[in-house]
Amino acid sequence: MRAASPWWTPDVHADRRGFLLARNRIQAALRGFFATREFIEVDTATLQISPGNEAHLHAFATYAIHYDGSQAPLYLHTSPEFACKKLLSAGEARIACFAHVYRNRERGPLHHPEFTMLEWYRRGETYDVLMNDAAKVLALAAETAGAKHLTYRGATADPFAEPERITVAESFLRFAGIDLFASIAGNGDTDRHRLAEELVGKGMRVADDDSWADLFSRVIVEKVEPNLGQGRPTILCEYPVAEAALARPTPRDGRVAERFELYACGVELANAFGELTDADEQRRRFSAEMAEKQRVYGEAYPLDEDFLEALRIMPEASGIALGFDRLVMLATGAGRIEQVMWAPVPDMRLSQNGRGV
Incomplete structure (x- = not known):
């Protein structure tokens, strides 16, 4: 069997180029979408003291080497969330961010070790507003790509239909x-x-x-x-508090939190919160998550003490993280995430066997 060609060979690139140009158009359209709504685009640092504190998210670790040769651990972030919330604490009201993020132990048709996250935050506004934002983002991406439907592996969803909401x-x-x-x-x-x-x-x-x-x-x-986002997008909301480490409980029911996920074609596209701003409760949740990570994987990440301090002055807000590459996939009909990335990370398992990526 002939080995697959690398992404940079001219014939493979020619096959991918239509997806990539659509990606650029969608990104430009979304930047315009947020700009007209008075969002400020921010650029956050990739290197962080803590990559995030959810038990089943895995980071890439590195070290900062100081002038005297001493070392301090750093991590590539799994999300720009901590930095964005610090900016809310600093006084920003509406911010949006296209960020490269890094997650270890993840590779497949919908997963990549480095990918692009689109996050946006609204100070003083509820997470219901984000549901409306998300629906408009889906429609704009499809319109920009010239697609009447979002598609993935035979499933379809109408991006112009009002999303179904289900708890x-x-x-x-x-x-x-x-x-x-x-x-x-x-x-x-x-x-x-x-x-x-x-x-x-x-x-x-x-x-x-x-x-x-x-x-x-x-x-x-x-x-x-598998049943979500079939025919039209689905908003899956009111997650149990135990499954919403960064979200505040709903006012009407302490069992569930202000968290929703957006689905289309059975694919998770976005994760949103009414943000938790209780620093002591956030510390307790993070500590529990890291204890579970230590139990299951034999490792844990430090807490970002600056982030916990920033929460003490952070106003009420809502925020959402959307997998931009997945959105492009569904808007263009791509079958694998590498098809919509300009320069995918090599899969070393294939490279070591002398095969292309």
């Missing part, structure tokens, strides 16, 4: 027949045994060492996500 608890009942709230106490505490019983009753796999979060994720991935 996580409703999605568990509808797509898995599971009562999620049966395993969540009024204060947000979770009951692993009760959720495991629900999964076993539906014939789903449960391992002895699965945590409540593991079981929750299994239902989301296997039962819920």
